Amino acid sequence: MGELLADHTTLRLGGPADRFLTHTDPAVWLDVARVVQREQIGPFVLGGGSNTLADDAGYPGPVIRMATRGIAVRSLADGFVEVVAQAGEPLSALVAFTISEGLSGIEYLGGIPGTTGAAPVQNTGAYGQQISDTLASITAYDWHLGRTVELRFSGCDFGYRSSAFKTGPGRWTLLDVVLRLTRSPYAAPITYQHLADALDVRLGIRPPLAEAGQGVLYDRRNRGLSLPQAGPDSRQAGSVFLNPLVTPAQAATVRAAGGPVHLDQSGHLRASAGWLLERAGYYPGAPVAPGVFCSTGRTLTLTARNAATASSFDTALRTLASQVLAATTVHLTPEPVRPGRCVDVGFRTEQL
Ligand SMILES: Cc1cc2nc3c(=O)[nH]c(=O)nc-3n(C[C@H](O)[C@H](O)[C@H](O)COP(=O)(O)OP(=O)(O)OC[C@H]3O[C@@H](n4cnc5c(N)ncnc54)[C@H](O)[C@@H]3O)c2cc1C
CATH class of the missing domain: 3.30.43.10 (Uridine Diphospho-n-acetylenolpyruvylglucosamine Reductase, domain 2)
Structure with missing residues (x-):
């Protein structure tokens, strides 16, 4: 086999x-x-x-x-610094490296599992920062052309957890990623209340880089956003649904029920997938399908336990999406790739 x-x-x-x-x-x-x-x-x-x-x-x-694996740094004449990371370099190792080098731009992406090469695919992001914010270019292998190409930011069609690589899967294999970072002892301004609380500062503050990095890891652990080595939540793929687009009427209904709605970077209304799941009756630890449960830390993460199969995980995704549709009229889109x-x-x- x-x-x-x-x-x-x-x-x-x-x-x-x-x-x-x-x-x-x-x-x-x-x-x-x-x-x-x-x-x-x-x-x-x-x-x-x-x-x-x-x-x-x-x-x-x-x-x-x-x-x-591998990370290289080159200073640019305009004061920025380019960091070139090989596709297989763990994203968390890259973030730790940039923080230790006094480079700002991806400090809030610490603690996210996975590789640097995958980050542009779903435009990986957290705490208001996403990889596309600092991405300069990508070296990729184009299976259509049968050769290596350099892709600039403008061709990557980045959006909320999406990119040209995600919507057209299979065409490009990302080989290395070039980021354009700023030399600064301070992180970008904090825009998330949870993180501000974790660091005990106000929103808008620019904490020292290392503190920002530690605050992120602390907050992720506290809110079930990290990947435990063992225990009931150790088999998971993070959030299982994207925060869905909603119509103005749906947004009004969600707001009236006390749920959060925000404008994404393209100016579209999005509701919180986690809140919608809870509105449909789910909760941390809830059983969803054979061997598949909401994680003990958060409803939006599903964990696989002994009896789980990919098929039962898929059933769990369909069950959650249909229950949310029935309860709120909102369509959820799964985040993990098949x-x-x-x-x-x-x-x-x-x-x-
Ligand atoms: C506990 C936990 C927390 C998470 N938190 C977050 C979060 O805060 N924000 C967030 O955005 N995501 C989060 N995720 C999801 C996931 O970690 C990210 O999407 C991550 O970037 C995926 O990286 P990976 O290397 O594991 O990708 P994989 O699962 O290996 O691949 C994902 C997709 O990318 C493609 N791909 C991978 N590498 C390449 C390459 N070199 N070239 C072309 N295509 C490639 C694959 O074909 C697939 O389509 C979390 C997941 C977990 C388990």
């Missing part, structure tokens, strides 16, 4: 990959690509597997796990 995806995802679910490659050396990427190009099915690219719900049947094509959906998307061996 092939390598189990369950061994490479934080939910620890998922059957075998038809072929499994671990990519560790940037110098041999083209050899890896050549091997994969001979396959009939396009690759599924895996980072830390912390936003992936792999099927019980596994993946019928090649899976490439990005495990390249590898099977990348099959047949844009992989054209004849063009390579």
Whole structure:
């Protein structure tokens, strides 16, 4: 049997990959690509597997796990600093590195599991900061063109937890990411009340970088936003739904019931997925499907326990979404990625 995806995802679910490659050396990427190009099915690219719900049947094509490490820094003439990180570099290690170097721009992204190469895919973000805020460019392999390309920010189509890489999965494999950071001893202004409370400061304050980083880790642990090594919440993929778009009428109903609604960066109204789940009757620790529970720390995270399968996890997602729809008329969209959906998307061996 092939390598189990369950061994490479934080939910620890998922059957075998038809072929499994671990990519560790940037110098041999083209050899890896050549091997994969001979396959009939396009690759599924895996980072830390912390936003992936792999099927019980596994993946019928090649899976490439990005495990390249390395961070390089170069000062620019305009005073900014460019940081180049390999795709497999853990995002939390990159954040810790930038804080220790006195570089501001991604200090609020600490404690998020996963790799740097995956961060632009879903435009990973927290506490009002998202990777696209500081992203300068990306080196990627384009499976359509069969060569390495450099992508600038403007071509990445970033939005709330989305990007061109997410809406067109399968076309690009991100090899390294270039961020443009500011040399400063201070973090960006705090815009989240939970974080302000954790640091015992007012909103709008710019705390010292190291304090900001520690405050984030403390707040994430306190609110069930970190990945425990063991215990009932140790198998999870973080938030399972995006905060949904709502119409003005739905927003008014949510507000009237005491729920939060905010404007996203594109000026669209969004409600809180966690609040909507609680409105539909769910709560931390609630059972949802065989082996699948809301985490003990927060309703918006589902955890897999002994009896869980990818199929029961999927049932849990559908159950929650339909209960929320019935209770509030709002549609929820799952956040974790399903590898099977990348099959047949844009992989054209004849063009390579
Ligand atoms: C406890 C916990 C807390 C979390 N908190 C947050 C949070 O605060 N904010 C947030 O945004 N997310 C959060 N997440 C979700 C997840 O950690 C992030 O989305 C993270 O960026 C995913 O990284 P990964 O390497 O694990 O991605 P994976 O799960 O391995 O992959 C996710 C997607 O990216 C693609 N991908 C991965 N690497 C590459 C690459 N090099 N090139 C092309 N495509 C690639 C995959 O094909 C897949 O489509 C959390 C998850 C957990 C478990």
